[in-house]
Amino acid sequence: xxxxxxxxxxxxxxxxxxxxxxxxxxxxxxxxxxxxxxxxxxxxxxxxxxxxxxxxxxxxxxxxxxxxxxxxxxxxxxxxxxxxxxxxxxxxxxxxxxxxxxxxxxxxxxxxxxx
Amino acid sequence: xxxxxxxxxxxxxxxxxxxxxxxxxxxxxxxxxxxxxxxxxxxxxxxxxxxxxxxxxxxxxxxxxxxxxxxxxxxxxxxxxxxxxxxxxxxxxxxxxxxxxxxxxxxxxxxxxxxxxxxxxxxxxxxxxxxxxxxxxxxxxxxxxxxxxxxxxxxxxxxxxxxxxxxxxxxxxxxxxxxxxxxxxxxxxxxxxxxxxxxxxxxxxxxxxxxxxxxxxxxxxxxxxxxxxxxxxxxxxxxxxxxxxxxxxxxxxxxxxxxxxxxxxxxxxxxxxxxxxxxxxxxxxxxxxxxxxxxxxxxxxxxxxxxxxxxxxxxxxxxxxxxxxxxxxxxxxxxxxxxxxxxxxxxxxxxxxxxxxxxxxxxxxxxxxxxxxxxxxxxxxxxxxxxxxxxxxxxxxxxxxxxxxxxxxxxxxxxxxxxxxxxxxxxxxxxxxxxxxxxxxxxxxxxxxxxxxxxxxxxxxxxxxxxxxxxxxxxxxxxxxxxxxxxxxxxxxxxxxxxxxxxxxxxxxxxxxxxxxxxxxxxxxxxxxxxxxxxxxxxxxxxxxxxxxxxxxxxxxxxxxxxxxxxxxxxxxxxxxxxxxxxxxxxxxx
Amino acid sequence: xxxxxxxxxxxxxxxxxxxxxxxxxxxxxxxxxxxxxxxxxxxxxxxxxxxxxxxxxxxxxxxxxxxxxxxxxxxxxxxxxxxxxxxxxxxxxxxxxxxxxxxxxxxxxxxxxxxxxxxxxxxxxxxxxxxxxxxxxxxxxxxxxxxxxxxxxxxxxxxxxxxxxxxxxxxxxxxxxxxxxxxxxxxxxxxxxxxxxxxxxxxxxxxxxxxxxxxxxxxxxxxxxxxxxxxxxxxx
Numbered sequence: 001x002x003x004x005x006x007x008x009x010x011x012x013x014x015x016x017x018x019x020x021x022x023x024x025x026x027x028x029x030x031x032x033x034x035x036x037x038x039x040x041x042x043x044x045x046x047x048x049x050x051x052x053x054x055x056x057x058x059x060x061x062x063x064x065x066x067x068x069x070x071x072x073x074x075x076x077x078x079x080x081x082x083x084x085x086x087x088x089x090x091x092x093x094x095x096x097x098x099x100x101x102x103x104x105x106x107x108x109x110x111x112x113x114x115x
Numbered sequence: 116x117x118x119x120x121x122x123x124x125x126x127x128x129x130x131x132x133x134x135x136x137x138x139x140x141x142x143x144x145x146x147x148x149x150x151x152x153x154x155x156x157x158x159x160x161x162x163x164x165x166x167x168x169x170x171x172x173x174x175x176x177x178x179x180x181x182x183x184x185x186x187x188x189x190x191x192x193x194x195x196x197x198x199x200x201x202x203x204x205x206x207x208x209x210x211x212x213x214x215x216x217x218x219x220x221x222x223x224x225x226x227x228x229x230x231x232x233x234x235x236x237x238x239x240x241x242x243x244x245x246x247x248x249x250x251x252x253x254x255x256x257x258x259x260x261x262x263x264x265x266x267x268x269x270x271x272x273x274x275x276x277x278x279x280x281x282x283x284x285x286x287x288x289x290x291x292x293x294x295x296x297x298x299x300x301x302x303x304x305x306x307x308x309x310x311x312x313x314x315x316x317x318x319x320x321x322x323x324x325x326x327x328x329x330x331x332x333x334x335x336x337x338x339x340x341x342x343x344x345x346x347x348x349x350x351x352x353x354x355x356x357x358x359x360x361x362x363x364x365x366x367x368x369x370x371x372x373x374x375x376x377x378x379x380x381x382x383x384x385x386x387x388x389x390x391x392x393x394x395x396x397x398x399x400x401x402x403x404x405x406x407x408x409x410x411x412x413x414x415x416x417x418x419x420x421x422x423x424x425x426x427x428x429x430x431x432x433x434x435x436x437x438x439x440x441x442x443x444x445x446x447x448x449x450x451x452x453x454x455x456x457x458x459x460x461x462x463x464x465x466x467x468x469x470x471x472x473x474x475x476x477x478x479x480x481x482x483x484x485x486x487x488x489x490x491x492x493x494x495x496x497x498x499x500x501x502x503x504x505x506x507x508x509x510x511x512x513x514x515x516x517x518x519x520x521x522x523x524x525x526x527x528x529x530x531x532x533x534x535x536x537x538x539x540x541x542x543x544x545x546x547x548x549x550x551x552x553x554x555x556x557x558x559x560x561x562x563x564x565x566x567x568x569x570x571x572x573x574x575x576x577x578x579x580x581x582x583x584x585x586x587x588x589x590x591x592x593x594x595x596x597x598x599x600x601x602x603x604x605x606x607x608x609x610x611x612x613x614x615x616x617x618x619x620x621x622x623x624x625x626x627x628x629x630x631x632x633x634x635x636x637x638x639x640x641x642x643x644x645x646x647x648x649x650x651x652x653x654x655x656x657x658x659x660x661x662x663x664x665x666x667x668x669x670x671x672x673x674x675x676x677x678x679x680x681x682x683x684x685x686x687x688x689x690x691x692x693x694x695x696x697x698x699x700x701x702x703x704x705x
Numbered sequence: 706x707x708x709x710x711x712x713x714x715x716x717x718x719x720x721x722x723x724x725x726x727x728x729x730x731x732x733x734x735x736x737x738x739x740x741x742x743x744x745x746x747x748x749x750x751x752x753x754x755x756x757x758x759x760x761x762x763x764x765x766x767x768x769x770x771x772x773x774x775x776x777x778x779x780x781x782x783x784x785x786x787x788x789x790x791x792x793x794x795x796x797x798x799x800x801x802x803x804x805x806x807x808x809x810x811x812x813x814x815x816x817x818x819x820x821x822x823x824x825x826x827x828x829x830x831x832x833x834x835x836x837x838x839x840x841x842x843x844x845x846x847x848x849x850x851x852x853x854x855x856x857x858x859x860x861x862x863x864x865x866x867x868x869x870x871x872x873x874x875x876x877x878x879x880x881x882x883x884x885x886x887x888x889x890x891x892x893x894x895x896x897x898x899x900x901x902x903x904x905x906x907x908x909x910x911x912x913x914x915x916x917x918x919x920x921x922x923x924x925x926x927x928x929x930x931x932x933x934x935x936x937x938x939x940x941x
Contacts, residue, residue: 155757155759155765155767156767156811156815156854158765158766158853158854159757159759159760159765159766159767160759160765161759161760161765163760163764163765163853164760164762164764164765173834173835213835214831214833214834214835217835217836218825218827218831218835218836219824219825220824220825220884220887220889220890222843222846222850222887223835223843224840224843225838225839225840225842225843226840227839227840228837229837229838229839230834230835230837231835255850256847258764258851261764261851261853262850265850266824269823269824269825270824272819272823272824273822273824304804333759333760333761333765334758334759334760334761335759367762369761369762370762446764449763450762450763453762453763453781453783454762572749572752573752574748574749574752616752617752617753618752618753620717620719620720620753621719622717622718622719622804622805623755623804623805623806623808624753624755625748625755625756626748626752626753629752
């Protein structure tokens with residue numbers, strides 16, 4: 001077995017499964033969004049913020065945010081391990097990526113529940 | 116001291132094919148310091164090309180099957196110069212060796228009851244030839260050799276055998292007493308030459324079909340072990356006995372398994388006639404390989420050959436149907452499409468008898484110990500030297516090998532040699548070390564090539580050798596042609612001794628390997644030629660126009676070729692099996 | 706004119722500071738030769754040209770190489786399959802260190818093969834005869850055991866190029882599944898445990914180059930999918 005400590009779930013199987021589950025969540029979220037926009041051609045601010053004031057939509061959106069964070073982490077981690085052969089460079093890139101994902105996630109939660 | 120680096124092992128096995136790997140496995144399991152030295156990565160050895168199967172009385176297809184029937188077939192198939200004690204050992208120990216392979220993981224095809232699938236092969240009978248055709252060849256589809264070789268390699272990995280892969284053994288090293296105490300070997304990747312010291316040197320180098328222009332053999336089958344033993348002055352047994360496989364693909368020479376005929380295929384001439392019915396009314400297409408090959412040549416010579424030149428016949432398989440072909444003969448379908456541009460499910464495959472197997476080789480006993488003959492004609496063990504597989508002549512195949520017996524030979528006698536060496540090492544072996552001059556004499560040949568400054572080219576000389584052998588020592592032989600052939604070979608030997616190796620580099624120099632191989636081809640070819648000329652009878656695969664009959668009065672014997680004098684002597688055939696009655700020579704019909 | 710233009714990768718570490726492509730003119734006499742035959746004709750012109758070969762019928766796996774951009778076995782690849790505009794370019798298998806000319810160092814490829822423990826494991830006492838296996842159970846090994854270790858698949862796989870030390874590669878994984886699928890093997894759990902990290906199996910991205918080049922028509926991608934299914938079934 002190849003050991004690793006920086007992958008998302010420390011296991012290829014859990015990463016693989018997470019990648020697929022998160023992809024399904026994101027697909028459903030995307031389909032929902034596209035459909036919502038199509039059915040509301042004259043969308044205004046109040047309808048839009050009304051949607052996001054509902055708890056189920058906030059949970060749904062949070063799920064999508066977490067999914068995109070996990071999906072990005074697993075995918076970008078793979079890319080760094082494929083192409084960045086210098087350990088220093090790779091760990092640096094991985095740190096930047098995880099930091100960015102963390103910032104976006106917290107910012108997203110703040111937007112959803114803030115104000 | 117010599118400036119060569121030396122490597123020391125309890126046992127060195129030269130050759131990574133079926134018999135070498137089986138011997139190595141036995142020794143590795145026992146914890147002896149063993150190395151397999153192979154000029155190719157082991158799974159590239161020629162065993163991988165074996166198709167049809169491994170013949171053995173495991174009583175799967177027929178619960179009544181008996182190893183004695185198999186032994187009878189083997190002795191009869193060998194035209195009565197197979198040693199009966201050896202045939203007895205192989206056929207009775209066979210089932211154990213085959214079950215071991217299965218336990219190691221060999222993916223045999225299966226019958227519905229879960230047992231190993233067995234198919235009919237040529238020369239097989241029940242009840243000592245009285246009970247009709249037997250089905251005794253255990254098969255993994257038509258890739259049995261591949262499955263067997265990979266299984267053995269895998270189990271050697273499991274048991275941590277040391278491998279010297281892509282190393283080439285140059286010559287044997289003998290001490291002052293004439294004992295074999297190792298060899299000179301070259302790492303092909305780096306060109307480094309080393310002295311390998313060993314208490315037991317096993318030649319498992321396989322056959323030498325590349326002495327013929329047309330052969331089913333791999334390009335690596337250059338008789339390296341035979342060449343080494345001959346140069347060391349050791350005799351060779353039954354070298355005139357070369358099997359021509361009835362079904363080599365016309366033009367390409369690649370093998371089409373006898374299993375095709377075992378599954379119900381048959382040969383036809385240009386009139387579409389199933390001609391084997393005339394030559395072998397009972398066994399028909401499943402007569403001995405020598406019989407079928409000769410019948411095919413007769414058809415061609417009498418003008419019933421197929422194709423524009425009328426120089427081949429057809430193997431008909433389409434009546435078997437795509438399902439049987441796909442299930443039982445998938446490799447053959449692939450090969451015929453690639454090399455004959457024929458889909459056997461629709462059209463017959465053009466085939467011609469093609470050099471396939473060397474029945475002769477280094478004479479050994481059933482323990483794999485190499486034997487020479489002293490001046491009084493008595494057998495004498497060569498200390499330190501062992502042989503098994505196609506390079507050895509135990510002899511279980513006599514004058515003609517039965518299909519499926521070669522794989523059995525490999526595993527039974529590879530295992531036997533391994534077990535014997537283990538025992539001998541446990542008892543303790545001490546031989547005199549090789550002296551500086553002993554090592555030097557084993558280095559002579561490679562030094563000669565490395566210092567060559569001009570002369571004829573290696574590929575041209577090789578082609579010439581192959582064409583001499585093909586023209587003078589083929590399926591049918593006769594005095595005049597063979598005398599000419601022997602003369603041409605003698606002249607060729609002189610030219611090869613002065614041939615030129617242009618590339619003297621060290622990194623993966625394949626030209627040097629081919630030069631060293633050419634020497635071995637030369638040794639094998641000359642041994643074959645002289646033995647064939649001297650055996651004045653027709654027996655098994657050795658068929659002469661000028662002596663068309665078997666001569667049991669003068670030639671119910673092994674031939675023994677002595678390289679230093681280029682003489683042919685005789686050696687007694689063993690007619691004393693331990694547990695069964697002797698099979699007395701009978702007229703051989705199928 | 707039946708002269709074929711062959712461009713071949715040359716590198717001899719003793720004399721060349723860098724690899725280069727050498728041009729050969731080969732007279733095929735109009736025949737549809739196999740690429741290996743062409744190499745032999747070239748070796749008659751220049752005996753220094755190094756390449757591996759053995760069985761010359763596609764079962765030993767020695768002469769895997771890159772022919773006009775695609776991996777395959779030289780001995781069973783007819784010119785008519787690869788030659789375009791009378792030109793043939795031969796290069797060693799990509800991604801492995803070159804020893805000389807067409808000869809590559811396959812060490813890391815074999816190491817990945819050895820890593821999956823490519824031998825049957827069954828500690829239960831063996832019966833006096835063979836272990837029984839039904840034809841249906843045996844059928845599961847078809848398409849797996851036929852691998853000849855030519856490395857055409859693994860050296861055409863980008864995932865193997867990037868991580869040859871960590872990703873087992875298509876050839877090794879095909880053999881891994883050959884033992885996972887064998888009804889006689891009892892080490893399934895240990896085999897799976899060894900494969901569940903993010904590299905060994907999961908670095909496969911389903912590119913399927915392996916399937917496209919396998920000279921024996923095998924399908925490593927399918928085998929990898931089956932291993933993933935087994936891992937999932939085992940862990941959930």
